[in-house]
Amino acid sequence: MTLKQKQALLAYLGYYDGPLDGLWGEKSQRATIVFQRSYMAQEDVDSIFGSATEKRILEVIATGEKPAVAENATTAPGWWKDIRYFTRAEFRCPCGKCGGFPVEPEETLVRLADQVRDHFGAPVMVSSGVRCQAHNDELPGSAKNSYHVKGKAMDFCVQDVSGAELLAYVKTLPIHYAYQIKGSDFVHMDVN
Numbered sequence: 001m002t003l004k005q006k007q008a009l010l011a012y013l014g015y016y017d018g019p020l021d022g023l024w025g026e027k028s029q030r031a032t033i034v035f036q037r038s039y040m041a042q043e044d045v046d047s048i049f050g051s052a053t054e055k056r057i058l059e060v061i062a063t064g065e066k067p068a069v070a071e072n073a074t075t076a077p078g079w080w081k082d083i084r085y086f087t088r089a090e091f092r093c094p095c096g097k098c099g100g101f102p103v104e105p106e107e108t109l110v111r112l113a114d115q116v117r118d119h120f121g122a123p124v125m126v127s128s129g130v131r132c133q134a135h136n137d138e139l140p141g142s143a144k145n146s147y148h149v150k151g152k153a154m155d156f157c158v159q160d161v162s163g164a165e166l167l168a169y170v171k172t173l174p175i176h177y178a179y180q181i182k183g184s185d186f187v188h189m190d191v192n
Contacts, residue, residue, distance in 0.1 A: 039056055040052070042094050047125070095135035116169065152176075176192045
């Protein structure tokens with residue numbers, strides 16, 4: 001399957017809104033992640049449109065299957081239209097049980113994420129945004145009063161940027177707290 005065909009399939013399902021040009025950039029990767037989060041197991045979410053994703057997207061189109069986690073864009077606040085680099089779906093709880101948005105991501109948090117993306121000029125991958133309390137409680141080391149449960153935290157990395165460099169920049173922003181996640185280039189950032 002060509003890259004243009006992959007873009008066309010993602011566009012058909014409403015995940016991709018860029019040009020069908022066969023150039024696999026940030027929009028194509030984000031669309032792939034959102035599709036994978038909607039229709040595939042959490043461990044299969046990797047932003048790579050490989051054979052497993054190709055098989056799954058063809059099954060979804062053939063059967064008309066509904067997403068495992070509905071996006072329900074009608075409840076998204078209007079400020080999302082001003083966000084340049086992220087989609088609401090990138091912040092959803094991945095548990096597959098709570099509907100994805102027990103709370104809305106905090107606008108300030110998402111705007112700061114946009115600022116981080118703009119500063120580094122490189123793709124940002126959100127590994128954790130909103131969490132329902134049940135999912136948060138299942139994660140080893142998660143605080144009971146986690147800001148993720150309040151929609152005020154995210155864990156993320158920036159392509160080709162070290163965790164130390166990312167953390168140093170994040171600490172210049174008007175945030176509540178930030179730290180580098182041990183053994184990775186991911187940073188946790190939360191806001192008041």
